[in-house]
Amino acid sequence: MALSNDVPSGRTSKGPALDAPPSPGTAALFTFFERSGTLLRLARCQLLPLHPAGTCLVRCGLLALQTATPRRQIVGFWHPGDVLETANLPALPGLAVSATAPAEVWRLRPQALESILTERPDLLRLLLRLSAIALKQLLVSNAMVGKLSGEERVASFLLTMAMRHGRFGSNRAEIDLPLSRADMADHLGLNADTLSRIMSALRTAGIIEPLGRHRLVVRDWRGLRDRSPLADALTTR
Incomplete structure (x- = not known):
């Protein structure tokens, strides 16, 4: 049976999903990160460096936000196309971001991100939307x-x-x-x-x-x- 990206009937249509895949416009954002950022390749279980602070865009794979309170707990994920602001991560005991499978992440330094403010306001709006989606995903994870x-x-x-x-x-x-x-x-x-x-x-x-x-x-x-x-x-x- 042929498979596609179209969701089977039985879902509702009450607005954007909390975890909906990014829109096709994300391609422009990937291009900007590729041109201005640094590509990090992570092996399974490898930690994402959180310092210095930066804005990360997941290219492929899956990243997990984990804490130790007192045992290891994965409290959320970043999927391909998701945005992670390392400076905005909460100060939780044992907090780390790791790859649950081989992953690639584009990372922008704050100086490179500043150019979006003046050159590409459309990308800034997209970044803010993707950051909001990531926050909603975390809230749903906590509810689960x-x-x-x-x-x-x-x-x-x-x-x-x-x-x-x-x-x-x-x-x-x-x-x-x-x-x-x-x-x-x-x-x-x-x-x-x-x-x-x-x-x-x-x-x-x-x-x-x-x-x-x-x-x-x-x-x-x-x-x-x-x-x-x-x-x-x-x-x-």
Whole structure:
């Protein structure tokens, strides 16, 4: 069956998604970062240098914001096309930004960013919009961990990853998962055994089918949506 980037029916259309992929206009932003920034290539688990401060644009891969309070907790992600302002990161114990899979990140020094203010106000507006999307994603992540059951957290996470890393067919999606099960468990506030049981239950119910360690197929998109109270917010573009 052919897959595409079009989301299956069953979603709503109440405005921009909290985690919607950036618009095609982001290509101009990538070009600016490529011309004026520094490309950082990160291996899996490698930390992104947070000093000196700068503005980062994720080119590919996946970055995780992690803390140690007291154990490791992944509190949010930056996907390809997302913007990260290192100077705006909260002062949390053990805070770090790491790559959950090989990643490439363009980094701009503050001096280079200043030229956007005068030369490209359109790019400045786009930067602000992408920064706002990243903040909303973090708020949704906190809502998932703080308010939802284990199954609801997993379903919400898979919907999020589908919207950012998925290819869609009729009532189905194929999702790339550029992170380990341990990363996923740390993000959702679940232990490894609980996460494994939930994933197995979703598979038995015919909702998902794993395709190796870093890819799965959602065989019943509507069924997955029904398991997440945040489905409308997560799947609206």
